[in-house]
Amino acid sequence: MDAQREISMASPAVGEAGATGQWRNKRPVMDPALCLAAKAGRVTCQICWVHCPDGCIAQGASPVIDLTYCKGCGICAQECPADAIEMVAEALHGACEIDESGEAR
Amino acid sequence: MATKILDLPDISYVLPGNRSCAGCGIGIALRQITAALEGKMVMTVPASCLTVLGGMFPISSVSIPWVNVAFPSTAAAASGIAAGLRATGRAGEMTVLAMAGDGGTGDIGIQALSGAAERNEDFIYLCYDNEAYMNTGTQRSGLTPAGARTTTTWAGKRENPKDLPLIMEAHGIPYVASTSAAYPADVYDKVVKARGIHGLRYIHMNTPCPSGWGFDPKDTVRLGKLAVDCGLVVLYEVEGGDFHLTGRSASLSKAGRPLVPVADYLATQSRFRGMSDEAIASVQSWVDERWARYLARDAGACVT
Amino acid sequence: MTAETSVMTGNEAAAAAVKLARVQVIAAYPITPQSPVVEQLAAWVESGELPAEFVPVESEHSAMTVCIGASTVGARTFTATSANGLAYMTEQVWWAPGARLPIVMCIANRAMAAPWNVLNDQQDSMSVRDAGWVQLYCRNNQEILDTTVQAYRIAERLHLPVMVCYDGFLLSHTMMPVSVPDAADVDAFLPAFTGQLTIVDPADPRNIGPVTLADPRADAEGVLRPGYMEVRAFHQRALLDALEVIPEVDAAYGDAIGRSWGGLVWEHLMDDADVVLVAAGSLATQLTLAAEALRSEGIKAGVLGIRAYRPFPVAALRDRLGGRELALVFDKALSYGYEGPICSDLRGSLLGVEGAPAVFGAVCGLGGRDISPEQLTDSARRATADLRAGARTRATEWINLHTEAE
Numbered sequence: 101m102d103a104q105r106e107i108s109m110a111s112p113a114v115g116e117a118g119a120t121g122q123w124r125n126k127r128p129v130m131d132p133a134l135c136l137a138a139k140a141g142r143v144t145c146q147i148c149w150v151h152c153p154d155g156c157i158a159q160g161a162s163p164v165i166d167l168t169y170c171k172g173c174g175i176c177a178q179e180c181p182a183d184a185i186e187m188v189a190e191a192l193h194g195a196c197e198i199d200e201s202g203e204a205r
Numbered sequence: 206m207a208t209k210i211l212d213l214p215d216i217s218y219v220l221p222g223n224r225s226c227a228g229c230g231i232g233i234a235l236r237q238i239t240a241a242l243e244g245k246m247v248m249t250v251p252a253s254c255l256t257v258l259g260g261m262f263p264i265s266s267v268s269i270p271w272v273n274v275a276f277p278s279t280a281a282a283a284s285g286i287a288a289g290l291r292a293t294g295r296a297g298e299m300t301v302l303a304m305a306g307d308g309g310t311g312d313i314g315i316q317a318l319s320g321a322a323e324r325n326e327d328f329i330y331l332c333y334d335n336e337a338y339m340n341t342g343t344q345r346s347g348l349t350p351a352g353a354r355t356t357t358t359w360a361g362k363r364e365n366p367k368d369l370p371l372i373m374e375a376h377g378i379p380y381v382a383s384t385s386a387a388y389p390a391d392v393y394d395k396v397v398k399a400r401g402i403h404g405l406r407y408i409h410m411n412t413p414c415p416s417g418w419g420f421d422p423k424d425t426v427r428l429g430k431l432a433v434d435c436g437l438v439v440l441y442e443v444e445g446g447d448f449h450l451t452g453r454s455a456s457l458s459k460a461g462r463p464l465v466p467v468a469d470y471l472a473t474q475s476r477f478r479g480m481s482d483e484a485i486a487s488v489q490s491w492v493d494e495r496w497a498r499y500l501a502r503d504a505g506a507c508v509t
Numbered sequence: 510m511t512a513e514t515s516v517m518t519g520n521e522a523a524a525a526a527v528k529l530a531r532v533q534v535i536a537a538y539p540i541t542p543q544s545p546v547v548e549q550l551a552a553w554v555e556s557g558e559l560p561a562e563f564v565p566v567e568s569e570h571s572a573m574t575v576c577i578g579a580s581t582v583g584a585r586t587f588t589a590t591s592a593n594g595l596a597y598m599t600e601q602v603w604w605a606p607g608a609r610l611p612i613v614m615c616i617a618n619r620a621m622a623a624p625w626n627v628l629n630d631q632q633d634s635m636s637v638r639d640a641g642w643v644q645l646y647c648r649n650n651q652e653i654l655d656t657t658v659q660a661y662r663i664a665e666r667l668h669l670p671v672m673v674c675y676d677g678f679l680l681s682h683t684m685m686p687v688s689v690p691d692a693a694d695v696d697a698f699l700p701a702f703t704g705q706l707t708i709v710d711p712a713d714p715r716n717i718g719p720v721t722l723a724d725p726r727a728d729a730e731g732v733l734r735p736g737y738m739e740v741r742a743f744h745q746r747a748l749l750d751a752l753e754v755i756p757e758v759d760a761a762y763g764d765a766i767g768r769s770w771g772g773l774v775w776e777h778l779m780d781d782a783d784v785v786l787v788a789a790g791s792l793a794t795q796l797t798l799a800a801e802a803l804r805s806e807g808i809k810a811g812v813l814g815i816r817a818y819r820p821f822p823v824a825a826l827r828d829r830l831g832g833r834e835l836a837l838v839f840d841k842a843l844s845y846g847y848e849g850p851i852c853s854d855l856r857g858s859l860l861g862v863e864g865a866p867a868v869f870g871a872v873c874g875l876g877g878r879d880i881s882p883e884q885l886t887d888s889a890r891r892a893t894a895d896l897r898a899g900a901r902t903r904a905t906e907w908i909n910l911h912t913e914a915e
Contacts (some may be wrong), residue, residue, distance in 0.1 A: 103609070103668050103706055103743075103747075104706045105610065105734075105735075106668075106735075106739070106740065106743035106747075107608065107609050107668075107706050107717075107718075108262045108705075108717070108718055108719060108721045108740060109262075109394065109706070109707060109708065109715045109716070109717050109718075110260060110261075110262045110263045110264055110265040110715065110716040110717075110728075111263065111264070111265055111715060111716075111728065111729065112220060112264075112265040112266070112267060112268040112714055112716070113220065113264050113265070113728070113729030114220045114221055114222050115220075115221070115222030115264075115300070116220070116222060116223050116224060116260035116264040116265065116266040117222055117223055117224040117260075117266075118222065119222065120222045120223070121229060121630075124227075128497075139384075143211070144211065144567050145210075145211075146210055146211055147210060149215075150210045150213060150233075150237075150389050150390070151233055151389065151426050152232075152233070152235045153225065153227075153228060153229045153230070153231070153232030153425070154219075154222075154223065154225070154232055154414070155219050155221050155232070156221045156223045157216040159215050163867070166221060167273060168221075168222070169221035169222040169250055171228075172227060173227035173228035173415075173422035173425070174421070174422060174423030175228055175233075175422065175423055175424075175426055176424055177423060178423040178424060178426065178427055179426050179427070187423070194433035196504070218525035218714075244714070245711045246709050247582075247709050247711075249578070251869065253873065256719070256720065257720075259716055259719060260716060260719060261719055261720040261721070261722060261726070262719045262720065262721040262722070262726065262734065263726060263727075263728040263734035264726075264728060264729055265714070265715065265716030265719065266716075267708065267714070268581040268714045269711065269714045269717065270708075270709045270710060270711060270714050270715060270717075271714070271715070271716040271717065271719075272573065272578070272581055272709070272717045272718065273716070273717060273718040273719050273720075274577070274578075274718070275574070275600055275604055277599060277600075278570065278571065278577075278601070281566060281571035281574035281575055281578070282574050282575075282578040283574050283578065284536075284564055284566075284571075284574075284576040284578065285536065285564070285574060285575035285576060285577060285578020285579040285580075285581075285586075286579065286581065286582055286709075287578075288534045288536075288560075288562040288564050288575060288579050288583050288584070289533070289534055289578060289580070289581065289582035289583065289584035289586075292534050292562045292584040293533065293560055293582060293583050293584050295582070296613030298711070299709075299711055316567060316568060316571070317567070317568070317570075317571050317574070319567065320566060320567030320571060324564070324565070370819060373906070410851070412516065419530070421566060471864070
């Protein structure tokens with residue numbers, strides 16, 4: 101019905117505010133060697149998943165963070181009981197990768 | 206039995222890439238609120254942070270029916286939707302959920318809420334309390350805690366916040382609950398319980414706000430929990446007039462442990478910076494008096 | 510057709526219309542002189558005679574809000590108010606048409622405070638004329654009933670709310686014979702409300718009424734969707750469509766029930782009128798007596814009654830007033846700091862039109878101040894004399910103002 105297109109009625113879609121991953125100053129980096137779910141090889145813990153305000157973390161062993169939309173709030177890193185998530189400066193990604201020694205490549 | 210995190214449904218009606226601030230407490234809770242209702246719901250949302258989270262035309266950040274409404278009108282809009290659904294034979298299809306901030310609930314929205322409660326309208330009302338008018342830039346509300354600096358209380362708010370859940374209890378509605386976005390499983394359980402009750406169900410949800418309270422977004426959950434440990438936020442339910450503490454507040458009571466001094470909490474947020482020792486002591490004694498009352502009620506004492 | 514005639518007040522006629530229209534959700538807050546409408550509807554709901562949801566809200570703002578909510582999910586809704594009640598709900602009076610909800614509201618016209626006055630004038634509904642409702646004025650209790658039923662058909666056809674206005678106390682509380690149509694005849698004229706624009710369905714979730722930006726914005730498929738200004742342009746277009754729909758519905762009602770009311774404007778003694786007396790509501794009926802008195806004095810007077818004030822019937826007015834000598838507009842309201850609203854709108858619509866009459870304005874009846882046909886005749890006589898003596902413009906005349914009371 102034409103008139104239906106005359107009212108403000110929005111439809112759901114991801115990314116209403118764009119790729120909110122661009123908001124980040126720091127990005128979460130998960131260490132599978134420390135993550136309880138990864139170590140157990142099954143969906144356990146999932147504390148990062150439940151506390152993400154944006155639902156950017158998919159359940160899993162280990163959970164997977166959607167960096168397109170992750171705003172870098174750091175709650176997952178703060179709440180992880182195993183300290184498996186580190187918030188790393190975004191400036192160190194994209195511009196250049198860092199190697200194991202922490203040196204810029 | 207409190208639902209464990211791993212038993213929460215892995216389904217999301219809140220879509221990533223929305224416009225809420227990084228670390229927003231609302232998002233954590235909304236994921237569980239919508240999951241608890243299995244998306245079979247229609248929300249009324251007034252002008253507020255939640256409106257922004259919901260997205261701007263023509264894209265919605267939520268995959269549930271959502272009706273934006275004028276600021277004072279949340280509870281009346283929910284009343285109207287509930288009446289309309291009954292009148293058109295669709296009442297059983299979905300839960301009506303009114304969700305507004307502390308301003309939209311306790312200040313400008315209180316008349317409509319009180320009226321809806323007196324009529325025992327059939328919907329769930331959930332107040333996300335981030336303790337100020339955040340969407341317009343952190344002006345004080347009637348729910349702003351004493352000592353907090355806002356853009357309209359530059360020297361720190363003098364008054365203690367209104368006790369909205371107690372006000373709602375006085376309306377005699379079947380269910381009143383207090384929860385926190387820092388405890389998403391508690392939010393989930395309370396919404397599930399509310400879903401099974403008819404009449405007006407009121408849930409008050411403390412919602413930490415990094416932008417407005419002045420803390421690093423990573424601490425949203427940590428500080429929300431600290432508030433509970435200090436007794437500034439208390440988790441409880443009142444079902445048919447019967448009061449009981451829940452979750453962490455119940456554990457604290459059962460363990461008989463002293464609360465964490467409020468000074469520890471106040472020191473974590475820039476909104477409380479510069480509070481005098483007297484002001485802090487005043488908040489402490491306010492908390493202590495209320496905690497004693499909650500303990501007494503939990504043990505069976507009457508409010509009045 | 511088994512219509513039944515009884516003697517009833519304007520408020521009772523409005524309530525009878527709401528029952529005939531099979532309204533599904535009613536929410537209203539009492540205010541003099543509207544209260545009896547709500548009381549009657551509450552009684553019928555309680556007795557089961559009217560199977561509707563009745564929500565006894567705690568304010569007029571909530572009354573309109575409940576209608577907005579219920580209409581959003583597809584229920585046919587009704588509310589009524591007056592004066593300060595209308596003022597209190599004004600935010601929502603703006604919301605409803607912007608949201609394109611087919612709500613119908615009766616206004617028992619009453620003076621605005623301050624100071625307090627519960628008696629009749631038209632200031633209340635005039636003050637919200639800009640909000641984008643269809644606004645119709647009734648001259649007697651029969652028209653109140655008929656127009657309120659018609660209002661639902663207009664509203665649901667255009668997806669616009671409709672305001673039916675009638676003079677407080679003068680019509681709301683006075684008794685006149687009213688023929689109440691047979692319910693089956695009304696059902697044939699006004700079927701159930703379907704075709705709502707809003708979708709409230711968990712299986713097809715939509716976000717209704719979100720922030721809408723200044724510029725068009727692409728949706729998730731990349732299709733450009735309207736900005737705020739386009740939404741308002743659509744709203745305006747719907748209101749202008751009402752210029753055709755209102756007479757169509759009135760004519761259809763005439764076919765179905767046997768009465769119609771002139772569509773946008775109605776006329777009395779207009780064929781050869783030089784001096785046209787213009788007003789809305791019961792005042793226009795009083796003007797017919799003034800026109801007849803003037804005729805007996807040799808002044809060819811006629812009456813043009815405004816039934817539809819919004820949308821403003823520009824073409825109809827130009828057509829009826831072209832070639833006349835004078836249009837004298839009687840307002841029971843003022844745009845304070847300027848002049849009567851109907852007068853301004855009418856004069857503005859005739860500007861630059863070949864053969865347009867002079868337009869003078871008069872204000873009367875504020876706060877229930879009595880206005881008699883003699884005073885109206887007097888005013889028209891003076892206006893005609895002033896014009897014929899050479900006056901091209903004239904200050905607004907305040908009729909029956911007691912200047913000795915200062």
